[in-house]
Amino acid sequence: MEIPVVDFGAGSLNKKHVTDDELQKLGEELKTAFSEIGFVFLKNFGISEEEVQRVMDINKKFFLQPEELKQPFSIKTFSQNPNHGWVCLQAERLNPRRPGDLKEAFNVSLLRPDITWPSSGGLQDFQEVQCSFFQRCKELSLRVLRVIAIALDFHPDVFLNTHRLIGTEENGTTLRSLFYPPVKSETVKEGQLRCGEHSDYGSITLLFQNSEGLQVCTRSGEFISAPVIPGTVLINIADLMQRWTSDKLVSVVHRVLLPSVGDSSTRQSLAFFVHPDDEAVITCCDGSNKYPPVTAGEYLLQRLKAGYGSS
Ligand SMILES: O=C(O)CCC(=O)C(=O)O
Numbered sequence: 412m413e414i415p416v417v418d419f420g421a422g423s424l425n426k427k428h429v430t431d432d433e434l435q436k437l438g439e440e441l442k443t444a445f446s447e448i449g450f451v452f453l454k455n456f457g458i459s460e461e462e463v464q465r466v467m468d469i470n471k472k473f474f475l476q477p478e479e480l481k482q483p484f485s486i487k488t489f490s491q492n493p494n495h496g497w498v499c500l501q502a503e504r505l506n507p508r509r510p511g512d513l514k515e516a517f518n519v520s521l522l523r524p525d526i527t528w529p530s531s532g533g534l535q536d537f538q539e540v541q542c543s544f545f546q547r548c549k550e551l552s553l554r555v556l557r558v559i560a561i562a563l564d565f566h567p568d569v570f571l572n573t574h575r576l577i578g579t580e581e582n583g584t585t586l587r588s589l590f591y592p593p594v595k596s597e598t599v600k601e602g603q604l605r606c607g608e609h610s611d612y613g614s615i616t617l618l619f620q621n622s623e624g625l626q627v628c629t630r631s632g633e634f635i636s637a638p639v640i641p642g643t644v645l646i647n648i649a650d651l652m653q654r655w656t657s658d659k660l661v662s663v664v665h666r667v668l669l670p671s672v673g674d675s676s677t678r679q680s681l682a683f684f685v686h687p688d689d690e691a692v693i694t695c696c697d698g699s700n701k702y703p704p705v706t707a708g709e710y711l712l713q714r715l716k717a718g719y720g721s722s
């Protein structure tokens with residue numbers, strides 16, 4: 412089984428306007444992928460490789476700084492949002508049965524101009540690069556959400572109506588830049604991974620990655636590798652979307668493996684975790700009560716709490 416590659420040209424951000432008719436065929440392809448595998452690669456979606464590289468480069472500069480220069484931006488120092496800022500190595504265990512993940516992250520959840528952003532040491536463009544990429548990912552996400560609604564024969568705006576506040580304090584959507592430093596095999600703990608097995612929390616996730624390591628669990632329970640395909644974005648269904656669609660679309664467990672012994676390369680990825688507005692009540696679209704109603708804000712807080720822990 413392989414993750415399919417879908418040509419998103421009909422819905423590309425390079426087109427200012429797209430009609431629902433144009434999105435219909437795309438919808439069929441996405442529905443098949445999201446109901447069988449939960450993941451799909453899109454090509455021709457309108458964000459260039461250069462744009463993505465610019466974001467990767469400036470984040471790498473941030474991560475390669477000494478710890479004391481990153482510490483002031485540590486997550487939890489932003490009182491307005493518990494999910495904004497730098498996450499140090501091994502701080503998270505996305506699979507609580509494993510030691511801390513061998514990754515660092517910088518979460519952009521707050522776009523307010525009055526917060527402190529990294530700016531010294533060649534990082535004067537950090538805020539601008541992050542915020543503009545956030546907006547580009549937001550636009551693409553809204554297109555994808557529309558396609559999903561059309562594919563499921565829902566009102567085309569059904570998901571858009573509950574994702575109106577992306578980029579404000581009343582919506583948990585986050586642009587997370589991840590950096591996986593070189594791994595020294597002699598210090599790795601038993602069972603430790605770059606990122607433990609988990610499913611994502613929100614509605615959908617967009618992922619740009621620059622090297623191998625990501626694996627996705629199939630229905631039969633085996634993990635398959637998600638290759639790096641230049642010029643594509645990987646999109647997956649997250650848990651709230653699975654609840655919402657009453658399991659029609661599936662949120663699938665994934666992980667990032669360690670590199671093989673002796674491979675001292677780094678890995679980078681950019682994940683855009685799309686969340687419904689905090690106040691949105693997520694109930695099963697088919698009217699069933701397979702999952703109890705929950706507000707998106709409450710659900711995100713519960714899941715974030717479960718993902719942290721000392722190693
Ligand atoms: O880095 C990756 O490729 C995936 C990371 C991931 O799955 C996550 O942070 O939720």
Ligand SMILES: [Fe+2]
Pocket residue numbers: 609610611665
């Ligand atoms: Fe994930």
